[in-house]
Amino acid sequence: MRAFLYLFTVCLFFASCREEKEFLQMDSIEDFYPLQVGKSITYRLDSTIFARSGTVIEVHKYQVKHTVIQETEDNGQKAYLVQRLINNENATGPWVNNGTYLVIPSSRKVETLDNNLRVVNLQAPLRQDFSWKGNSQLPFAPYQQLFEMSTGYDMNTWDFYYASFGNEDIQGQHYENVWTVEQRDESLNIPPTPQTSIGFKERSVEKYAKGIGLVYKDFQLYEYQGAGGSDNPEAHYIGFGITMWMIHHN
Template identity: 60%
Template structure:
């Protein structure tokens, strides 16, 4: 009798366990890249460039407007074509075309395609600590044709993107609610260089996305320093933050 009761209890326990499902409250990633034709976001953009054969550091300041031109398809997936327009720091000049790119919406990821280079900017689930190979589809050394890097820019396709922070933030005087920070890479060596530094590198990439708006901040630094017979820098840097949107 005891044996039968024990088996009955065990069977019931196993049955109840197999019917329990873990439910996760996960936000849809499309809430953080809201796209529709006519929507635009204007950013302040500070561009770090190295002039005079890499011996001088300059910061060039602009405004750049990203506007959704039209809805298209990307290998059967819903996608949007975005146009970049560039102006001076105070937007008192003419808006000049600065190219286009695509943003493709998938059920579990958001892809950004620029010059046929595809990056997974956001990936489900939106959860702190979750990581993915955002540059996994990039070729080896994607900047090879632009810069003759010696120390950086080669293994970008192995970068681990991850959600590091979430919450309300104030960026350059603008307050946002529900902001996800995506740390794409953070490798700094010997920066800033000193008089005794032989070489230094900086490969830093961070993006922030606000719910109901989209990208509100980006910091992308890709450059190296070498002393050699004459010290010089090579590469570029971009820091941009939203100043308005419709």
């Protein structure tokens, strides 16, 4: 019996060592958001807007180039300044400045700061179903003033989590070692029917490929209000949507 207990203890010890070794050999989150001055990724971007007081759905198509232009600091921590340039769908026009944002990397997380909205896009450890509050630093209802809608009011409580890892084909391109970060997938009465009085959609997901960075993003935040009463003579949408995927990178 003592010999059995001894062997059992030894097995547990080596099993724990193997588990620790496997954890130590896991990829770093920095592998999935590589940063250096001059690094550039170009995306195809489909922007969904609701024109004519929200009664018409339009999808505007662009190319957007994200380029790391400078190493800087954020509250004393190393950060990188990224410039966005925008062009038409086929990039046949001039590249026009579309603003900048910060990326703040560390061994434990990668944050972005864009239009004063700070998000933790990646968080260690890289493990299936690991979750974190990626929007916890956002204010309550961050888009309410822009769109006068209640959809997304609780964004700062959203649970981000690693939904899957593996090889993927996205818009005709093959990627190795892709983490999918699910952020939100809630909807009601979308698409609406003629009888729908109210509906909404909150959809947010990102995909990161090892050695490249962000290769896909889908962010939909809008609500639908059916026609009714003098204050709302026509059914309409409020909000916006963005879908983007990588075209090429250096």
